[in-house]
Amino acid sequence: MTAPRTLYDKIWDDHVVHQAEDGTCLLYIDRHLVHEVTSPQAFEGLRMTGRRVRAPEKTIAVPDHNVPTTLDRANAATMTEDSRIQVEALDKNARDFGINYYPVSDVRQGIVHIVGPEQGWTLPGMTVVCGDSHTATHGAFGALAHGIGTSEVEHVLATQTLIQRKGKNMKVEITGSLMPGVTAKDITLSVIGATGTAGGTGYVIEYCGQAIRELSMEGRMTVCNMAIEGGARAGLIAPDEKTFAYCMGRPHAPKGAKWEAAVAYWKTLFSDEGAHWDKVVTLKGEDIAPVVTWGTSPEDVLPITGVVPAAADFTGGKVEAAQRSLDYMGLTPGMKLTDIKIDTVFIGSCTNGRIEDLRAAAAILKGKKIKDGMRAMVVPGSGLVRAQAEEEGLAQIFLDAGFEWRLAGCSMCLAMNPDQLKPGERCAATSNRNFEGRQGRGGRTHLLSPAMAAAAAITGHLTDVRTLM
Amino acid sequence: MDKFTRLTGIAAPMPLVNIDTDMIIPKQFLKTIQRSGLGKNLFDEMRYTQDGAEIPDFVLNQPAYRSAEIIIAGDNFGCGSSREHAPWALLDFGIRCVISTSFADIFYNNCFKNGILPIVMPQEVVDVLMADARKGANARVTVDLEAQTVTTSDGQSFAFDVDGHRKHCLINGLDDIGLTLEKAASIDAFESRNTALRPWA
Ligand code: SF4
Numbered sequence: 001m002t003a004p005r006t007l008y009d010k011i012w013d014d015h016v017v018h019q020a021e022d023g024t025c026l027l028y029i030d031r032h033l034v035h036e037v038t039s040p041q042a043f044e045g046l047r048m049t050g051r052r053v054r055a056p057e058k059t060i061a062v063p064d065h066n067v068p069t070t071l072d073r074a075n076a077a078t079m080t081e082d083s084r085i086q087v088e089a090l091d092k093n094a095r096d097f098g099i100n101y102y103p104v105s106d107v108r109q110g111i112v113h114i115v116g117p118e119q120g121w122t123l124p125g126m127t128v129v130c131g132d133s134h135t136a137t138h139g140a141f142g143a144l145a146h147g148i149g150t151s152e153v154e155h156v157l158a159t160q161t162l163i164q165r166k167g168k169n170m171k172v173e174i175t176g177s178l179m180p181g182v183t184a185k186d187i188t189l190s191v192i193g194a195t196g197t198a199g200g201t202g203y204v205i206e207y208c209g210q211a212i213r214e215l216s217m218e219g220r221m222t223v224c225n226m227a228i229e230g231g232a233r234a235g236l237i238a239p240d241e242k243t244f245a246y247c248m249g250r251p252h253a254p255k256g257a258k259w260e261a262a263v264a265y266w267k268t269l270f271s272d273e274g275a276h277w278d279k280v281v282t283l284k285g286e287d288i289a290p291v292v293t294w295g296t297s298p299e300d301v302l303p304i305t306g307v308v309p310a311a312a313d314f315t316g317g318k319v320e321a322a323q324r325s326l327d328y329m330g331l332t333p334g335m336k337l338t339d340i341k342i343d344t345v346f347i348g349s350c351t352n353g354r355i356e357d358l359r360a361a362a363a364i365l366k367g368k369k370i371k372d373g374m375r376a377m378v379v380p381g382s383g384l385v386r387a388q389a390e391e392e393g394l395a396q397i398f399l400d401a402g403f404e405w406r407l408a409g410c411s412m413c414l415a416m417n418p419d420q421l422k423p424g425e426r427c428a429a430t431s432n433r434n435f436e437g438r439q440g441r442g443g444r445t446h447l448l449s450p451a452m453a454a455a456a457a458i459t460g461h462l463t464d465v466r467t468l469m
Numbered sequence: 470m471d472k473f474t475r476l477t478g479i480a481a482p483m484p485l486v487n488i489d490t491d492m493i494i495p496k497q498f499l500k501t502i503q504r505s506g507l508g509k510n511l512f513d514e515m516r517y518t519q520d521g522a523e524i525p526d527f528v529l530n531q532p533a534y535r536s537a538e539i540i541i542a543g544d545n546f547g548c549g550s551s552r553e554h555a556p557w558a559l560l561d562f563g564i565r566c567v568i569s570t571s572f573a574d575i576f577y578n579n580c581f582k583n584g585i586l587p588i589v590m591p592q593e594v595v596d597v598l599m600a601d602a603r604k605g606a607n608a609r610v611t612v613d614l615e616a617q618t619v620t621t622s623d624g625q626s627f628a629f630d631v632d633g634h635r636k637h638c639l640i641n642g643l644d645d646i647g648l649t650l651e652k653a654a655s656i657d658a659f660e661s662r663n664t665a666l667r668p669w670a
Contacts, residue, residue: 014667017652017655017656017659018652018655026649026652026655026656028656028659028660028663030670040502040503041502041503041504044502044503044504044505045504048504048505049470049646051646054656082500085502086502089502123669123670125667125670126670151553151582151645154646155645155646155649158646158649158650159646159649159650159656160656160660161649161656163645163649253669254668254669258668258669259669261668261669262667262669265666265667
């Protein structure tokens with residue numbers, strides 16, 4: 001009998017191609033997702049060495065980081081020269097190497113981490129990599145998924161494997177149920193608040209417990225998406241009936257007898273009783289409140305009912321960092337978080353750009369108007385999310401409320417396309433990073449859930465969404 | 470990656486110390502989508518005036534050194550940022566070997582990944598090589614990686630050290646990908662096992 005194993009152990013074991021004496025492994029990669037920013041030199045490397053893509057059928061590319069999300073983006077003039085060159089390079093590389101591709105003009109185009117699951121590329125038990133740190137998102141399916149660098153992108157393209165050392169096992173359990181108004185985003189931010197941005201360094205996290213089981217697949221993707229902000233290499237959630245139901249019928253999911261065989265295998269993907277954990281963190285679902293970030297690190301998390309902290313509330317190196325955050329964010333210690341005025345609201349990104357996120361925001365916005373002078377935008381995570389939201393009438397709710405209704409892409413999650421904050425502008429954002437300058441030089445970011453973002457858009461300041469429900 | 474075994478070529482003297490990666494390839498050329506093509510901007514700010522004209526004094530603009538394959542450099546070559554664009558630019562110009570008393574760490578590693586041989590020599594040897602390089606195009610230096618020697622145009626030979634694994638990779642033209650591809654049989658075997666076990670994947 002083999003020793004009890006974690007879910008991570010099982011997926012790892014099933015993908016080891018070769019193990020060197022020093023423990024370094026060659027790991028087989030089932031799905032390689034590619035976008036325009038981190039791939040050009042990797043393809044160039046293949047050309048220079050006369051190599052081909054080993055498994056083009058397992059390689060999926062989509063442009064997302066650079067592409068404008070305004071309705072006129074078919075007009076090339078909406079892109080800067082170097083962005084356009086990067087997108088065109090991806091077009092050409094996809095064609096030349098024969099990989100799966102969703103160009104900007106395709107309705108299925110969107111953020112790579114939304115497109116992968118939506119098209120059924122991401123399935124339980126797989127290894128998934130992408131030259132992007134938020135690849136952890138795919139862990140929601142019980143897939144081992146993480147970001148890689150450009151030289152590794154080339155390595156995977158050429159060999160369909162990655163040179164890796166195994167990480168440690170960490171269990172994050174969320175017991176009980178969430179209270180009304182509390183979402184997956186609040187869970188994932190609260191975990192980072194509790195463990196810090198380095199708390200997961202060297203680990204692969206498995207999220208479990210009743211509150212995680214009760215989440216939809218969309219919610220689980222939100223939780224795993226930010227495993228990286230907690231320092232972890234990857235986040236995982238064991239697949240269950242909800243996972244199977246989500247995957248069934250997707251374009252690239254197995255069908256018929258293969259489907260049956262797949263489900264039988266997927267049902268073995270859970271951490272065994274008695275498996276060894278190097279670290280365990282437990283939070284009570286009932287204790288989690290709607291949260292926001294106040295500073296410039298994702299660990300600067302507080303319940304919306306709180307006040308802005310003072311640098312002196314911290315210890316060690318964090319004192320200086322907190323002071324720098326307060327200065328950058330233009331906040332005074334002691335002020336109520338709900339008194340922080342907002343001028344921009346961004347709903348979207350690979351963290352919260354899925355249909356359920358749009359439903360949650362629309363539920364708050366229905367029949368209401370955004371605050372005068374507020375700049376608010378909804379950027380669906382993919383063309384298909386956008387289409388579905390239009391069908392469900394959500395788009396009209398956003399438009400009636402005064403939101404811009406955009407095309408799919410990364411948009412204001414990072415300042416690489418035309419959507420940027422100006423210095424001093426303050427944004428309530430459903431994305432995942434609040435670093436200095438992340439949304440534009442001098443821009444200030446407060447991370448929160450889609451429902452909380454909608455609430456802030458209405459009132460013009462950070463708001464406890466529960467007061468509007 | 471191109472193999473490196475034995476090279477006889479023109480050596481360009483660059484006695485300046487602390488030649489950093491920004492001098493090797495300035496920031497404005499990092500937005501490229503390619504590794505190749507950077508050679509024309511190698512040492513851009515030392516090589517061209519503001520309006521793009523060649524600065525005749527710069528060593529690589531001099532007729533004798535326009536097709537140099539080796540650089541004899543001052544201390545601490547390659548310091549600064551970790552940009553892999555620096556070795557990419559050297560390689561694209563045609564430089565396969567740099568000899569100095571010392572190199573910045575990351576640059577040193579990046580060279581091996583890109584088929585360039587960086588050689589550390591004591592000051593007195595670098596002085597001899599520098600004087601030899603100054604003789605111009607007819608004075609060809611020979612770098613023999615297998616024998617681990619550098620030989621001047623007049624036959625003086627000097628031994629150098631190099632890590633055994635890196636030497637193996639350079640001589641055989643192996644990068645990480647090359648090494649992994651040596652295990653192609655294991656990957657093939659894994660794939661056939663996998664197709665049987667998990668046909669949906
Ligand atoms: S939405 Fe943001 S975090 Fe996600 S892939 Fe795009 S830029 Fe990265």
